Amino acid sequence: MLYFLRKQKYLIDYTLSSLLRRKGKSLGLLAVYSMIVFMLASVTLFSHALRHEAGLMLQASPEIILQRMEAGRHAMIPADYLQRIGQLRGVKQKAGRLWGYYYDPAVKANYTIMTGGQSETPLTNIIIGTGIARARGLDVGDYLTLRSQNGEAFSFQISALLDDKSELVSADLLLMSPQAFRRVFNIPEGLYTDLVLSVRNPREVIKVVEKLTQLLPDTRPILRDEVLRTYDSVFSWRQGILFVLLTGSILAFVIFAWDKASGLSAEERREIGILKAVGWETADVMRMKFWEGMIISLTAFLIGYLAAYAHVFYASASLFEPVLKGWAVLYPQFRLTPFVDGLQLATLFFFSVLPYIVATIIPIWRTSIADPDAVMR
Amino acid sequence: MTIQLTNIKKAYNQGKPNEFWAIQGVSIDFEPNRVSCLKGASGSGKTTLLSMIGCLTRPTSGRILLGDRVISSLPERFLTEVRRHTFGFIFQRFNLIPGLSVLENIMLPAYPLGLPYTQLIASAKRLLKEFNLSAKADNPVEWLSGGEAQRVAICRALINDPQIVIADEPTANLDSKLSYEFMGLIDELQQSGKTILLTSHDSAVYDSVVVDRVVEMRDGIVLTDAG
Numbered sequence: 001m002l003y004f005l006r007k008q009k010y011l012i013d014y015t016l017s018s019l020l021r022r023k024g025k026s027l028g029l030l031a032v033y034s035m036i037v038f039m040l041a042s043v044t045l046f047s048h049a050l051r052h053e054a055g056l057m058l059q060a061s062p063e064i065i066l067q068r069m070e071a072g073r074h075a076m077i078p079a080d081y082l083q084r085i086g087q088l089r090g091v092k093q094k095a096g097r098l099w100g101y102y103y104d105p106a107v108k109a110n111y112t113i114m115t116g117g118q119s120e121t122p123l124t125n126i127i128i129g130t131g132i133a134r135a136r137g138l139d140v141g142d143y144l145t146l147r148s149q150n151g152e153a154f155s156f157q158i159s160a161l162l163d164d165k166s167e168l169v170s171a172d173l174l175l176m177s178p179q180a181f182r183r184v185f186n187i188p189e190g191l192y193t194d195l196v197l198s199v200r201n202p203r204e205v206i207k208v209v210e211k212l213t214q215l216l217p218d219t220r221p222i223l224r225d226e227v228l229r230t231y232d233s234v235f236s237w238r239q240g241i242l243f244v245l246l247t248g249s250i251l252a253f254v255i256f257a258w259d260k261a262s263g264l265s266a267e268e269r270r271e272i273g274i275l276k277a278v279g280w281e282t283a284d285v286m287r288m289k290f291w292e293g294m295i296i297s298l299t300a301f302l303i304g305y306l307a308a309y310a311h312v313f314y315a316s317a318s319l320f321e322p323v324l325k326g327w328a329v330l331y332p333q334f335r336l337t338p339f340v341d342g343l344q345l346a347t348l349f350f351f352s353v354l355p356y357i358v359a360t361i362i363p364i365w366r367t368s369i370a371d372p373d374a375v376m377r
Numbered sequence: 378m379t380i381q382l383t384n385i386k387k388a389y390n391q392g393k394p395n396e397f398w399a400i401q402g403v404s405i406d407f408e409p410n411r412v413s414c415l416k417g418a419s420g421s422g423k424t425t426l427l428s429m430i431g432c433l434t435r436p437t438s439g440r441i442l443l444g445d446r447v448i449s450s451l452p453e454r455f456l457t458e459v460r461r462h463t464f465g466f467i468f469q470r471f472n473l474i475p476g477l478s479v480l481e482n483i484m485l486p487a488y489p490l491g492l493p494y495t496q497l498i499a500s501a502k503r504l505l506k507e508f509n510l511s512a513k514a515d516n517p518v519e520w521l522s523g524g525e526a527q528r529v530a531i532c533r534a535l536i537n538d539p540q541i542v543i544a545d546e547p548t549a550n551l552d553s554k555l556s557y558e559f560m561g562l563i564d565e566l567q568q569s570g571k572t573i574l575l576t577s578h579d580s581a582v583y584d585s586v587v588v589d590r591v592v593e594m595r596d597g598i599v600l601t602d603a604g
Contacts, residue, residue: 002491003491004491005491006491006492006493006494007488007489007490007491010488010489010491011488014485014488017476017477017481018476020476021475021476021477270472271474274468274472274474275485276433276457277433277460277466277468277472278466278485278486278533279457279460279461279462279486279489279537280457280486280488280489281453281454281457281489282453282454282457283454284488284489369453371428371433371434371435372433372434373425373428373433373434
């Protein structure tokens, strides 16, 4: 055992000195390799962290959202639907919601407007998200004017800014009183945008939904789980798009690695010949090259992954922001909670380290099984 | 340890249009503790013959006996084992690995043995001292003169204490003074009990008093055998 360990140590020492001898080539390869791992890891870390965060936030959201449909489109829902639902057993809580979008031509962005409870927000006061505050240069005490459906202008005083910890979901959010909302959007009393319900027993949610669709056939129930799945597929789709965009660079790297490995220079072939001639076995040469591949790929993996970690969780993934954060103009500025998934880490390792080692080892095996007598000539 | 070759033949690119028979049926014995020199023009087959004796390549047909062991049909792994423990090689262009120090180059053949580092370095330093290279131990091999590089190559050939030293055209890159010094070193190696096999077309080598036997080759066959 001691013999084996000493032998491995000598092989690693030799490998390190080989890498240092070809400093330029080794550093070039390391830089390209690290960059690829960095890009892949940034995308996967970011998407996973967003999914994770979205999942955590949606846990507090209502189990069922009920929307009324008219000609296949979302329409306002009458308040008396709440009474009709009241007859259903299994429904624990129910409430009407008011929300909508407001296009602000000044910044060419949509705001999401919601009501902040019945009496919490005074009629002329609003609370805004930090994205809106940044875009419009507003602060607490300033006024923001919104034009209603019929062209009437309403001025609101900003009473507070939403906590920037929630910026992921609140960057473009504007909270106002229900009365103000109805005035701005010209929505009469007795109508809501949608209804939210919670059930007594979460296992019965599907049953409740079945009863709701029978009772209110013009409505569409949306489950929390469906929203979660939608988030998941949206982030997967975006992640996929980015992977497609990165395919070119990944392919370039694969070709580079293969070329490096298969196109052993005359000097490298001669070195392998010398090593074999002086008594190294094919297995020793392979082990040495295996260590070389391991050192390069593990170092690149570590550098790339740590850089991606810093990029995603400390620099808010600034490089991939436009693709991954969404279609909104008001990009949230937020820091994701560091979240590393073991399976994701293993997948990234499997797809970045192993192919390189295999790509480099096979051509070297071909070279090193040849007779070393060529070195005599 | 006697080396016995029986009807050895070696073909390159066999079965292809450029098939070439480098050795065409050589039967010869080399006695232990003697200096034997294969002489002949370029392409005569002397390097190929040494490669087969030194287990660097296998014959196409025929049998090579090392002591009482047939080595011509050994699998690669065992061939390496024999090569590592029995032979030390001095190559024509020395074949030192650039970028490594003199000491590292010398220790290279011993790495696969997994010996303790203290033992490894002690053997290498002893050889360096013996060949007046101690001051150059940490220098990269590119900094060495031709004569120094060859002495490093000899040290590397001796690190595993082989019984047989094989030197292919050892003086091809040396001037006459250094060639003479080299033959002095060969003499010392023989005195220490080693068997020496040389190839050369340099008269400073094959006419040297150090050489016990001269085998002349041409076109893959033994032409004359004197000694």
